[in-house]
Amino acid sequence: MDRYGLICRAVLEQPDITQREMAQKLDVSLGTVNSLVKECVGRGLIAEDGPDNASRKWKILEEGRKLLEPYKVDGALIIAAGFGSRFVPLTFETPKGLLEVFGERMIERQIRQLHEAGIRDITIAVGYLKEKFEYLIDKYDVKLLYNPEYSSKNTLTTIYRAAKVLEGRNMYLLASDNWLRENMYHAYECGAWYSSELQKGETREWCLSYNKKGRITGVRIGGRDAWVMYGPAYFSREFTAKFMPVLKAYYETPGTEQFYWEQVLADMLDGEAKNRLAAEDPELLKRAAKESGVSPERWGEIEMDINRQPEHQVYEFENLEELRLFDPKYQNHSDNEALKLVSRVFEVPESEIRDIRCLKSGMTNKSFLFQVKGKHCICRIPGPGTQLLVNRVQEKQVYDAVTPLGITEHLLYLNPETGYKIADFYEGARNASSEDWGDLEQCMEMLRKLHTSGVRVQHDFDIRERIEFYEKLCKSHGGILFEDYEEVREWMNWLMDRLDGMGREKCLSHIDANVDNYLFLENGEVKLLDWEYAGMCDPMIDVAMCAIYSYYDEEQLDHLLRIYLKREPSEKEQFATYAYAALGGFLWSLWAVYKSVLGDEFGEYTIIMYRYAKKYYRKLRKL
Incomplete structure (x- = not known):
């Protein structure tokens, strides 16, 4: 569109526009606009539509509309x-x-x-x-x-x-x-x-x-x-x-x-x-x-x-802080449940909750970091469908039971009804690395401390019940299961029957003791986070879950088991670990299918977990 078109557009949008206003809109001199207007009138693009200069109006003519049409x-x-x-x-x-x-x-x-x-x-x-x-x-x-x-x-x-x-x-x-x-x-x-x-x-x-x-x-x-x-x-x-x-x-x-x-x-x-x-x-x-x-x-x-x-x-708006400065509503009345909760817990107005940052979302929950009263904390928000997957009352009971061991993060708030959690943030801390066997030695040492602590809770982690529950959730929500699911499901039944027949002793187990849930502090301490699934179970399940989360192969899993035991495993210990690697893979593949129905997608994780179920079943059948 040339300048004639711009004059036509200005007239079409504002028939009573003055030539001075045209000059401002086109960012040109008044003299230039006067000349352009005269040329537009001469070309039959626009015409005056008012009796005198005091009330001058313009109208766009047919030729002016034709000029604008391509634009x-x-x-x-x-x-x-x-x-x-x-x-x-x-x-x-x-x-x-x-x-x-x-x-x-x-x-x-x-x-x-x-x-x-x-x-x-x-x-x-x-x-x-x-x-x-x-x-x-x-x-x-x-x-x-x-x-x-x-x-x-x-x-x-x-x-x-x-x-x-x-x-x-x-x-x-x-x-x-x-x-x-x-x-x-x-x-x-x-x-x-x-x-x-x-x-x-x-x-x-x-x-x-x-x-x-x-x-x-x-x-x-x-x-x-x-x-x-x-x-x-x-x-x-x-x-x-x-x-x-x-x-x-x-x-x-x-x-x-x-x-x-x-x-x-x-x-x-x-x-x-x-x-x-x-x-x-x-x-x-x-x-x-x-x-x-x-x-x-x-x-x-x-x-x-x-x-x-x-x-x-x-x-x-680049971030929430900019939005707060622009619209005062967000300083103290954001209508956001998490910010209202932090405000209540720390007894401060929302305006004093600062330095809010998103943390990497976990596979079950979402979390954000914030600063209040000069300290940084983390607020956990349960993800979609979590209320069906996690018993928050049991989670609270586990935290209460293991607190004397000093191995968890420092909790400031945990609501067993909503699942919201607030805990201290540890500056300079890092997660364990699945590629660092030195890290894994400390992780396994913490697991041994937990398993031999004698701490007990009133509920079990029953993997048979969990598999049946997740399976029901998937089918009732339209989750698409694997083509050979029924056959593999029978394989899992065989494994669970063998484990039941072994009558292995139970202890309090974390269930999700993967490397991302271990926190290495600057002072040398190690913390184990997120006890959502914890309950009484075979301790070998924690070793197996850690291994499959890290996508370990068989040699790496065997090495992790030896680190945990500080010796060579017995046949029963090895059987139980392999069985839980298979069952864990099967369980988490069902979990991922259900979560995908809710809109959370975990890429190749679903298939990798399902492959673990098949791989270790076949290995145990050979044994």
């Missing part, structure tokens, strides 16, 4: 697939785009602003907590597009998945968690652009270089006093035709899984896209060039303009 915005794609780890614990319950700012959800504010500009065809790319966005279909007539790779890949993949939404169309590209003070959307757009904000001082944002016409010529990470990528973008159909073939080639290139889509643009501008694809696969490069209709040598000429926005117009 009509067809719709918008809103990216809302990610987790938003920097907003925990809020995003444990609510996707970031559905968080409210001044009483209005961020994604809804953007949808409303799009509607005000006449844009109704809106697609939302979802992933994490996708069901939470379903209500928007009825409320705003939007469409949802699911990205199945949201948990392991970045926005490059989301754009790849949305190719059919973008191709051949003029489309806004928005992030669900942006907040725009003033509506910056239009029914017609000049050409591709990226919103930008001037950031003073040092910045680690993506900084833009551009020429006198506002065309973006380069993108680099980090700079000083720079205009940075900040807020929405706009893809013209011409831009998309040249850009998407290169992005698709990047999707097929190893090592790009964590790329933002903007990396493709940056690489096209500086020539790296050609080099990367040529080095990876020359055929990919040829295909991208053919589909884009542009030779790789000219990819740097791709046309996207900088759309400079005034200060305080666009907000990209």
